[in-house]
Amino acid sequence: MTTTRTQRNEILVLGGSGKTGRRVTSLLRHRGHEVRAASRGASGPARFDWHDENTWEPVLDGVGAAYLVDSLREDADVSMAAFAKLAAERGVERLVLLSHRGWVPAEGEEKLPCERAVRESGAEWTLLKPAWFTQNFSEEGYFRRQLLDGELVLPAGDGLEPFVDADDIAEVAVAALTGSGHAGEAYELSGPDLLSMGAVAELIARATGRDVAYRPVSPPEFTAFGEAHGLPGDFVELLNLLFGWIRENRFAELADGVQRALGREPRGFADYVRRTAVTGVWHG
Known part of the structure; x- marks a missing residue:
């Protein structure tokens, strides 16, 4: 049975036990949201492994918004593109990506390919680019x-x-996952x-x-x-x-992403x- 939009009230947090993920999870729960804190060490529908695509669809079931962190591998953009597209196809409406401040790419290299993967997913997106x-x-x-x-x-x-304080990153992530006015924003934090x-x-x-x-x-x-x-x-x-x-x-240089988002x-x-x-x- 296809999951209806009204049932899509969970928020997925990848890296739910990580430095930002556990803060995002805690803050969302404190504010009354249903959260699926996903990681390789989790069990059931919260188990997620970038290297095991069999975990991808189950972790998206019933999810309406997702906080994304990449695999930190050289091919992270490839898996991010596939997962972000799958998320949009499965009805996830918002994607918030923890990225980073850019660098000068080598000749012919995409500057921040995971960002491009999320932008082209088909879902609403917000990018977080912390110091x-x-x-x-x-x-x-x-x-x-x-x-x-x-x-x-x-x-x-x-x-x-x-x-930048990781608590501020989490607050911006939660605002982007649950509030209005953040779609299409790339917040330098x-x-x-x-x-x-x-x-x-x-x-x-x-x-x-x-x-x-x-x-x-x-x-x-x-x-x-x-x-x-x-x-x-x-x-x-x-x-x-x-x-x-x-x-x-x-x-x-100082950035104004926290001010703009919060x-x-x-x-x-x-x-x-x-x-x-x-x-x-x-x-x-």
């Missing part, structure tokens, strides 16, 4: 270990980044301040009363540092790329540090 998450420095991110050791060792130079890694270390040190310093290193030095601390080589390579963009100030100012990094410091997360 670095403030939560990368908490227990949810790799850099907490360095902070506990008292030193941020990163190849970011004196570059600036407008860190940032916090209210441009900060260097030195400023990040200083803010955390001030809030915790601990000695925390920032030591800028070159990419080869960071590679050696990562190897010495047991980090996977592909992860270190990715970090060198991302921190290189910060070092170059590639995205060192009608308020974004949360600041200093506010995040004060909230997080009281939990003792940087005291081991």
Whole structure:
């Protein structure tokens, strides 16, 4: 039996246990929405695996809107295009994609192909393009270990980044999934301040009363540092790329996506540090 539109009241959240997905799920449920938080580890109709297309149709049954995160593989756009098209064909009316701020593509390369896949799906779409998450420095991110050791060792130079709070990303996602006026929008999401890694270390040190310093290193030095601390080589390579963009100030500008989507100012990094410091997360 075909599912009718009136029955399509669930909201699908891919990566429902992830950094943004669990926040989107929690906020939707708090506001009274029915949510299907999907992941590889879930069971029944909430089980979803980008690499197992047999999980795709069941996870879409009864869904009217979906929050999408890609597979993080080189061919992520291929699976995203197929899934987004299937979602539209199955009656999903809204797709909200967690993307990222763009980069300069290689010759002949699509700039952000997963975005194109969602735009061409046939459903209403909204794109979220966040800066670095403030939560990368908490227990949810790799850099907490360095902070506990008292030193941020990163190849970011004196570059600036407008860190955005993952709670703001979730609020924008929920607005786009449940409210009007967001279709066709590409929201660049940032916090209210441009900060260097030195400023990040200083803010955390001030809030915790601990000695925390920032030591800028070159990419080869960071590679050696990562190897010495047991980090996977592909992860270190990715970090060198991302921190290189910060070092170059590639995205060192504030965005107004939070303001446009929510009608308020974004949360600041200093506010995040004060909230997080009281939990003792940087005291081991």
